[in-house]
Amino acid sequence: MERERWINIALALLLLAAPLLALAAGEAFYVTLATRVAVLALAAVGLNLALGLGGLVSFGHAAFFGIGGYAAGILAAQEMTAMPPIWIVAALVAGIMAAFIGAVSLRTSGVYFIMITLAFAQMIYYFVISWPAYGGEDGLPLAVRNQFPFVNTLKPLPFFLICYVLLLAGLLLFAWLRDGRFGAALQAARQNETRLAALGVSPFPIRLTAFVLSAMITAVAGALYADLTRFVSPSMLSWHLSGELIVIIILGGTGRLFGPLAGAALFVLMEFLLGSLTERWQFFLGLVLLGTVLFAKGGLIGLIAGKARNG
Amino acid sequence: MKRILAAALMMGCALIAANAATAEPVKIGMITTLSGGGAGLGVDVRDGFMLALKQSGNKDVTVLVEDDAQKPELAVQIADKMIQSDKVQILTGIIWSNLAMAVVPNAVGQDIFYLSPNAGPSALAGAKCNKNYFNVAWQNDNLHEAMGNYATEAGYKKTFILAPNYPAGTDALTGFKRFYKGELGGELFTKLGQTDYAAEIAQIRASGADSVFFFLPGGMGIAFMKQYAQSGIKIPVMGPGFSFDQDVLGAIGDAALGVKNSSQWSKDLDNEANKKFVETFKAEYKRLPSLYASQGYDTANLVLAALGKASVMDADAFRAALKAADFQSVRGKFKFGPNNHPIQDIYVREVVKEEGTLTNKIIGVSFKDHQDAYAAECKM
Amino acid sequence: MSLALFVEQVLNGVQFGVTLFLMAAGLTLVFGVMGLINLAHGSLYMVGAFACAAVAAWSGSFWLGLAASIAAAAAAGAVVEWVVIRRLYDRDHLDQVLATFALILIFSEAMRWLFGPFPLYLDMPGLLSGSVTLPGGIEYPLYRLTIILVGIAVAAGLHLLIARTRIGMRIRAGASDREMVAALGVDIATLYTIIFALGAALAGFAGALVGVNQSVQVGMGEPVLILAFVVIVIGGIGSLKGALVGSLLVGVTDTMGRFLLPQIFSLVMDPSQATTVGAALASMLIYIVMALILAFRPRGLFAVTS
Numbered sequence: 001m002e003r004e005r006w007i008n009i010a011l012a013l014l015l016l017a018a019p020l021l022a023l024a025a026g027e028a029f030y031v032t033l034a035t036r037v038a039v040l041a042l043a044a045v046g047l048n049l050a051l052g053l054g055g056l057v058s059f060g061h062a063a064f065f066g067i068g069g070y071a072a073g074i075l076a077a078q079e080m081t082a083m084p085p086i087w088i089v090a091a092l093v094a095g096i097m098a099a100f101i102g103a104v105s106l107r108t109s110g111v112y113f114i115m116i117t118l119a120f121a122q123m124i125y126y127f128v129i130s131w132p133a134y135g136g137e138d139g140l141p142l143a144v145r146n147q148f149p150f151v152n153t154l155k156p157l158p159f160f161l162i163c164y165v166l167l168l169a170g171l172l173l174f175a176w177l178r179d180g181r182f183g184a185a186l187q188a189a190r191q192n193e194t195r196l197a198a199l200g201v202s203p204f205p206i207r208l209t210a211f212v213l214s215a216m217i218t219a220v221a222g223a224l225y226a227d228l229t230r231f232v233s234p235s236m237l238s239w240h241l242s243g244e245l246i247v248i249i250i251l252g253g254t255g256r257l258f259g260p261l262a263g264a265a266l267f268v269l270m271e272f273l274l275g276s277l278t279e280r281w282q283f284f285l286g287l288v289l290l291g292t293v294l295f296a297k298g299g300l301i302g303l304i305a306g307k308a309r310n311g
Numbered sequence: 312m313k314r315i316l317a318a319a320l321m322m323g324c325a326l327i328a329a330n331a332a333t334a335e336p337v338k339i340g341m342i343t344t345l346s347g348g349g350a351g352l353g354v355d356v357r358d359g360f361m362l363a364l365k366q367s368g369n370k371d372v373t374v375l376v377e378d379d380a381q382k383p384e385l386a387v388q389i390a391d392k393m394i395q396s397d398k399v400q401i402l403t404g405i406i407w408s409n410l411a412m413a414v415v416p417n418a419v420g421q422d423i424f425y426l427s428p429n430a431g432p433s434a435l436a437g438a439k440c441n442k443n444y445f446n447v448a449w450q451n452d453n454l455h456e457a458m459g460n461y462a463t464e465a466g467y468k469k470t471f472i473l474a475p476n477y478p479a480g481t482d483a484l485t486g487f488k489r490f491y492k493g494e495l496g497g498e499l500f501t502k503l504g505q506t507d508y509a510a511e512i513a514q515i516r517a518s519g520a521d522s523v524f525f526f527l528p529g530g531m532g533i534a535f536m537k538q539y540a541q542s543g544i545k546i547p548v549m550g551p552g553f554s555f556d557q558d559v560l561g562a563i564g565d566a567a568l569g570v571k572n573s574s575q576w577s578k579d580l581d582n583e584a585n586k587k588f589v590e591t592f593k594a595e596y597k598r599l600p601s602l603y604a605s606q607g608y609d610t611a612n613l614v615l616a617a618l619g620k621a622s623v624m625d626a627d628a629f630r631a632a633l634k635a636a637d638f639q640s641v642r643g644k645f646k647f648g649p650n651n652h653p654i655q656d657i658y659v660r661e662v663v664k665e666e667g668t669l670t671n672k673i674i675g676v677s678f679k680d681h682q683d684a685y686a687a688e689c690k691m
Numbered sequence: 692m693s694l695a696l697f698v699e700q701v702l703n704g705v706q707f708g709v710t711l712f713l714m715a716a717g718l719t720l721v722f723g724v725m726g727l728i729n730l731a732h733g734s735l736y737m738v739g740a741f742a743c744a745a746v747a748a749w750s751g752s753f754w755l756g757l758a759a760s761i762a763a764a765a766a767a768g769a770v771v772e773w774v775v776i777r778r779l780y781d782r783d784h785l786d787q788v789l790a791t792f793a794l795i796l797i798f799s800e801a802m803r804w805l806f807g808p809f810p811l812y813l814d815m816p817g818l819l820s821g822s823v824t825l826p827g828g829i830e831y832p833l834y835r836l837t838i839i840l841v842g843i844a845v846a847a848g849l850h851l852l853i854a855r856t857r858i859g860m861r862i863r864a865g866a867s868d869r870e871m872v873a874a875l876g877v878d879i880a881t882l883y884t885i886i887f888a889l890g891a892a893l894a895g896f897a898g899a900l901v902g903v904n905q906s907v908q909v910g911m912g913e914p915v916l917i918l919a920f921v922v923i924v925i926g927g928i929g930s931l932k933g934a935l936v937g938s939l940l941v942g943v944t945d946t947m948g949r950f951l952l953p954q955i956f957s958l959v960m961d962p963s964q965a966t967t968v969g970a971a972l973a974s975m976l977i978y979i980v981m982a983l984i985l986a987f988r989p990r991g992l993f994a995v996t997s
Contacts, residue, residue, distance in 0.1 A: 051785070057788070107985070107989045108989040110784065111722070111728055111784060112924055112928070112990060114728070114788070115924040116924070116982060118917070119921065120978070120982060122975075123979065126971070126978075127971065127975060130967065131971070132967070239917065246785065246789060246792075250786070250789045280803075283796065286794065286797035286800070287793070288793075289789060289796070290775065292789075293779075293782075293786050293793070294775070294778055297786075
């Protein structure tokens, strides 16, 4: 376990150092790339709470990512451009949606849960596509990036630092929840539901809370993503994005604290490097993903740090 | 001393001369769709563009091509990389309106030139127009407007219209209705990506319409045409050129024969530039060019012509050179309106069979010097 | 709205449902027996359509193409099972989702590599073109009618295969108790390969049949894959009967929703707004139905006890 902690610290420092070095070398683009890693990692941290700890394989988390994005886009269109309130609105709206979706979906389990979360995400996807007020399929551009007190968010580095700090906050929240009573109950619900029931604890409220918290974190990431690309579109809500979030988690190592960060870094780098090498990049991306599932169980962190404590 | 001065002077002159002939390297970034179901369009734009570049023999222009997989976020990321890391001065290549909306406002905001070889969303023609954004294809409504005009001229009184339920779809029907004077036999919005049109076709049959206009891009249009032909309905169909061009005609088959469609370009347009384009494209790629390929070809020739007149480093001069549009377009004449969108003729074509291959033939002109409806909203 | 139009729309819904059934049957079979979520099922559908189009273009015969579609999809299925899928049976659903998601990327790019970026041509055989007049004066395309009949035949055939034959007995046994069947000396590995190939062949067959009506292009399997998942989840995963009922329910709901909703809304709002709102709701309708069914029957309509 010691070893995994050192790897986590190294990963966190690496993500911080990368954009600083890039700026020193005059390569501003890599700051943007690092920001993308941080934001996707935060979205995956959210999903990891439900999926990694709770074993709730949500195939519809793109819905919450997109809700966060649209919260940022719509508020910005109403001249509401301060980041912290936007994050709160994004998290609240996604939390309410998640409470509703979760209340219905958590009655099911296994594949049914995977598919019903997908169904809800598809509903929201089609709704947004055919809703003309905020651009529909064309999406909604943000005129300028939203603002944060005392920080010039238009510059790549300050914006990266905002995302980085939020990612660290998300990771801390994840670690705190995991190691507390709530996390213990949640993991018990995943591993042995009957035993939990025998102790007189109902798994449903625990799972619902995890699902809602998970959605709220992912929504904040969605709001940051909208600011990063200065654009929101229904493709943020597509089932491909739900799939990519799952891919990120598995790539990094399911249920691992820093799995989402390792996975997001790997995924973004592969997409970027393969994409500039060949137009058939998706073929090779597929091969790498396949190889990871078949031969590197435990993901990147599992590969370096060895078996998980509670795998 | 005098000789050294003279030599220096001569060298200086040589440098200036070289400069005017665009000796400095120019980098163009092309973001286009090369994978997935929509790859055919991106491949055609790229091939047309590269053909023009090859013919020019211009060795100073480098083109970086990357696949956006039809995802807006990825297009934005590639644009950021090309601008910040590769230091391109010109961007082009995007096929879809939603990707253009994601990339263009930011790129032109950073003083990058963007030349659109395909998408022309109404916002970028109107309120959000920009001096560095040039559309070399059409504003999205144009081809639909031409079909609306044609339907009126052809004397149709009751046209049934349908399109997918998304902005380009509603724009298409709005564009059609703008110039169509008859009554509507019905109006339908279908689901984006829908592949079975039995329900819609049954409604068309029951509506008593005298004609059908549809805008269903890509695979949706292919599916609709096949199923429509199969249903045995004889009501004439018409649509924008997108649904009946070289990239999809092969897949629709004989079901498309005789369909009237609108386009700003056709393979049989009678001008020197077009003859050369069609012949060399066939020789190079072993297939007939599509309107997308013609747009890519025109885009490249526009850039090359402007580079011949001004350096891309001198943004104002280069912009003026682009705006002059002093190049041999395969459409014959071509000029930009005040909002940097084309003012051009739009033709009505008919799908015919030539030597066993389905293709289009011009049968008339719907609009002369047509301009888009949003130019007035553009404050530039 | 005439009664004839209404009946025709119901028929259209049934026809759409039947094509979904061909996809869903293989998916539910593979899940029921092997417990595997296969997102790449849509890729096998695409393989079938491409094989049919390529062979039909080369030989000039649709029927050869149809045979090729079944063969190619079954072969692709068997290879994929042998190389990848059999390593996933004792993994959790998460790994299966990721691995088969990766397979989608690989298959799509491979198809584009082999056949180029443009959609392929595939037309129906002359024998099935044209339309027939049904009782009540409904003109209905012969090809769509054929699809309905073929779908019913496949459903009946699958039922017989599973209920009456030796291999069907093993499939049933394998679904309920894997260890016991293995202990009785049945070669489980081969059985699984056969079932997976059978599911793939059904998907390929559906791809070829539907490819005639649609565009044969990369990515064509994805929309129908999601619908097929909706179907088997509504019906109860692993249940063939559930897949059939779910398919018809989804097919008819979707078709009638597209047809009726805009008309219903036009009673209360102005027509152009009604078309937009109606179309928007119609595109969400099957997902709403699915959520409602699962809210009350969390394991689908015909839950399989396991």
